Amino acid sequence: MSGRAATRVEIRACAKTYAGGARALFPTSLVVEPGEVLALLGPSGCGKTTLLRVVAGLVASDPGGSVRFNDDDVTSRPIETRGVGMVFQHYALFPQMTVEGNIGYGLRVRGVSAGDRQRRVGELVDLMRLGGLEQRRPAQLSGGQKQRVALARAVALEPRVLLLDEPLTALDAKLKVALREELAELLRRLSITAIHVTHDQEEAMAIADRLAVMRAGTIVQTGAAEALYRDPADPFVAEFLGRVNRIERTADDKAAGIVRIGSTVLRCPPALAAHRELLARPEDIAVQAAPAGDVEAATVVQRVFLGDRVHLRVQGCAGAPLLVDVASDAAHAVGDRLRLTIDPARLMRAAPQNG
Secondary structure (H helix, E strand, C coil): CCCCCCCCCEEEEEEEECCCCCCCEEEEEEEEECEEEEEEEECCCHHHHHHHHHHCCCCCCCCEEEECCCCCECCCCCCCCCCCCEEEECCCCCCCCCCCHHHHHHHCCCCCCHHHHHHHHHHHHHHHCCCCCCCCCCCCCCCHHHHHHHHHHHHHHCCCCCECCCCCCCCCCHHHHHHHHHHHHHHHHHHCCCCEECCCCCHHHHHEEEEEEEECCEEEEEEEEHCCCCCCCCHHHHHHHHEEHHHHHHHHHHCCEEECCCCCEEEECCCHCCCCEECHHHHEEEEEECCCCCCCCEEEEEEEECCCCCEEEEEEECCCCEEEEECCCCCCCCCCEEEEEEEHCCECCCCCCCC
């Protein structure tokens, strides 16, 4: 493998407007640090693939935008001269070629000598754990093996930046879980700057060092997965990264500095005291059986067993139902009366300031 230093990617005010005025991407600036794996995460149509294609050189940014690899302005360069490698949704392997042939294809097109090509392919076969599969064709490979071949082919030319466009989308749920862990490991072993596009929040959190959450052509928030999950800057980020409960506070609650979870009254953290609406993750709400005759307890109105946890929907004497996740061996049933509470430190703001 090459000892070349990893590349810093800097996107400056890149936007994309298509014919007819459709805006796929609003002016966006973003930095990907050398060797970092960054996930562009968001729903379909949010602009993440457009931004990836701008970085690749497959789509031209609107005037005024620029893309830099280290100190090199690549804005006007086509994809073949930018030094990027790409892995696509369906891998795009050549079906008539062997594993060796697929990995070495770009090297052969570039005129790399047979000896150097064989050495480089051999290194990648070892790195990607493809030994013994060199003479197989794609139809003879598993999903994980195809992924590793596609990744090896993408990095064979030692690209400055690796771009992954929804590489796990076509897989079934069980295989996707296994392969995202494998992909995360491979990217760390490659030590290459990578941008990974996905709409799957669990995939992004498992693979990337940092997330950039997008909505409607704009980056809403960037940061490490845990930071975004626990301290979202926007309700969209909170809800996109996992389920949340919205907890409304009355004017009297705000004046008294309290927050109500079901019938439980808690002191509101000072940093959230000015907020009318707060958020709480279902797994952060704790429950216990309510004493007999407790008229203010919440009632279980739905119970769903999900294997690793039990999902409860509970209804208090006032307000909207709350979602609560409890241990898989919890015996709470529909009709049970529960007391709810939460560590105030787990409460989250619904917006920077919402009155």
